[in-house]
Structures are given as structure tokens and as C-alpha cells.
Amino acid sequence: MMSELICQYCSHRNVGGAISRCTHCGAPLRAAAHKAAAAVEPTAHVVEKTVEKTAGVAETAVKVVAGLPPWKWRVFGVLIAVVVLFGVVVARSCSPSIPSLFAVPQQSAVSALPEALRSAASCVQLNTTEMVQKCVIGASHPLLAGGISGGKELTFHAEVSLPASLSDTIRRWRAGGATVLTDGPVFAAIGPSASAWYADTRSGLRLETGSFSGKAAAQTFLTRAGLVR
Structure with missing residues (x-):
């Protein structure tokens, strides 16, 4: 101790x-x-x-x-997949306007052109961000016969636009002092500088040309190209 x-x-x-x-x-x-x-x-x-x-x-x-037996794992995996799929469907049903806001037109502007105009023009895409086609018709082509383009080649731009964008373009053309030839599903007009303006709300095609020798010449081109009747 x-x-x-x-x-x-x-x-x-x-x-x-x-x-x-x-x-x-x-x-x-x-x-x-x-x-x-x-x-x-x-x-x-x-x-x-x-x-x-x-x-x-x-x-x-x-x-x-x-x-756990393999079949239980498979059942579990199927349940997870069903839950995920259900969530995606619900999200889409709650936001029906999202796809239309960001949708990209599937048809190209060239394929939307009438056959007579498509075969007469040589087109190239301007850039990758805007699906705009720049097209040129030679001065000697029958579509320009009679000197309606002043003896020069004719340049026009074409694209397939979304409905909202096309509606804005038509409103802008009307406000720009256009001489309207037809107004409905198809809008066609002659601009102040004797250029042809065309929009088809069914296909989304929008087309705007360079200047012609006069308003009558621009209207002649629209008829020859099969854009108006």
C-alpha cells in the first residue's frame, strides 16, 4: 500500500x-x-x-x-425508369410553349421555293447562325426576260421563319409603304424601291428581292416565279 x-x-x-x-x-x-x-x-x-x-x-x-435475386434488381431498375419518365412527361405537359419558342424550322428556304424559282437561282447559305439563303438569278435567264431587272442579275434573300417572326416581318413591310398585291395566307407586295416582298405563312417562306426596273416589272417577276397568280 x-x-x-x-x-x-x-x-x-x-x-x-x-x-x-x-x-x-x-x-x-x-x-x-x-x-x-x-x-x-x-x-x-x-x-x-x-x-x-x-x-x-x-x-x-x-x-x-x-x-437480392437478379429479378428484384430488374424490377427496381424498371421502377426508377418509370419514375424518371413520368417526371419528364409532367415537365413537358406543364410547359407546352417551350418547344415552340425554340423550335428550328426543319424545311430549308431553297426547298420551299417554287420549282421555277428554285431551278433558276443559285443559292448559298450566308452563315450558320441565321438560316438565310442568298440566291442569284443570271441576267439572261428567262425569268428576267424583257429587261425587268435592268439587264442585271437579280439577287434575293430567302429563309424559312417561325410564325411570330414572319408576322413581325409582314407588319414591318405594311408599315414601310408597300403596294400590297395579295394579303392572306400568302402576302406579296412591291416595296418603295420596286423590290418584291413575299411571305407564305403556311410554309414560313420569306423572300425579299433587289430592285427591279419598276413596280410592274417586280409584279411580273412574282408571277413568272410562281409566287403569285
């Missing part, structure tokens, strides 16, 4: 079993140190057991999941 009252740091011998610290240096006595260790040991043991139990539960869960 006396050895338990010897200071573990300065080896000072203390008298009195109730003393827990050295009266010389204040360090814990060996008896107190043993008690502290005894108090810590059960706590460490509890922590260790808790970790072991947690690991055991996790291992059991992994075994259960891994042990």
Missing part, C-alpha cells in the same frame, strides 16, 4: 491514504493514476464495442443488398 502513496513524478513519499496528489509537486499519486486508468478503460471498451457493432450492421446490410 505504501508504494501507492509514492509520487510518480518526484518520488516523494506521501502519508495518508486519502491524499490523491503529491504534497511536494502536486502530481497525481500512483493510486490516483491507477483509478484514472481504470475509469478510462471501460469507456474505451464501450467505444470499441460500438464500432464493432456498427461495422457489423453495415456488413450485414451489404450482404443483404448483394444477396
Whole structure:
């Protein structure tokens, strides 16, 4: 018992079993140190057991999941796919206007031209961001016979526009002082500089030419090209 009252740091011998610290240096006595260790040991043991139990539960869960038969995994995958598909359908049904806002016309401007005009013109796409075709008809082509283009080749631009854009273009043409030839599903007019303006709201085709020798010449071209009757 006396050895338990010897200071573990300065080896000072203390008298009195109730003393827990050295009266010389204040360090814990060996008896107190043993008690502290005894108090810590059960706590460490509890922590260790808790970790072991947690690991055991996790291992059991992994075994259960891994042990599921393949058909259950397939059923689970089908359910997930159905939930995802349902979410996509609901999102689309709630936003019916989104596709129409960003839709890109599928028909090209050249294919939308009447046959007579398509065969007479040589067209190239101006750029990749705007689907605008620049087309040229040679000065000697029968569509320009009679000098309706002043003896020069005729350039026109064509594109297939979305309905909203085409409506804005027609409003702008009307406001620009056009001489309207036909106004309905097909809009055709002669501009102030004797250029031909054409829009078909059914196909989305919009066409605007260079200047002719006069308004009568521009109207003649529209008729010859099969744009108006």
C-alpha cells in the first residue's frame, strides 16, 4: 500500500491514504493514476464495442443488398425508369410553349421555293447562325426576260421563319409603304424601291428581292416565279 502513496513524478513519499496528489509537486499519486486508468478503460471498451457493432450492421446490410435475386434488381431498375419518365412527361405537359419558342424550322428556304424559282437561282447559305439563303438569278435567264431587272442579275434573300417572326416581318413591310398585291395566307407586295416582298405563312417562306426596273416589272417577276397568280 505504501508504494501507492509514492509520487510518480518526484518520488516523494506521501502519508495518508486519502491524499490523491503529491504534497511536494502536486502530481497525481500512483493510486490516483491507477483509478484514472481504470475509469478510462471501460469507456474505451464501450467505444470499441460500438464500432464493432456498427461495422457489423453495415456488413450485414451489404450482404443483404448483394444477396437480392437478379429479378428484384430488374424490377427496381424498371421502377426508377418509370419514375424518371413520368417526371419528364409532367415537365413537358406543364410547359407546352417551350418547344415552340425554340423550335428550328426543319424545311430549308431553297426547298420551299417554287420549282421555277428554285431551278433558276443559285443559292448559298450566308452563315450558320441565321438560316438565310442568298440566291442569284443570271441576267439572261428567262425569268428576267424583257429587261425587268435592268439587264442585271437579280439577287434575293430567302429563309424559312417561325410564325411570330414572319408576322413581325409582314407588319414591318405594311408599315414601310408597300403596294400590297395579295394579303392572306400568302402576302406579296412591291416595296418603295420596286423590290418584291413575299411571305407564305403556311410554309414560313420569306423572300425579299433587289430592285427591279419598276413596280410592274417586280409584279411580273412574282408571277413568272410562281409566287403569285
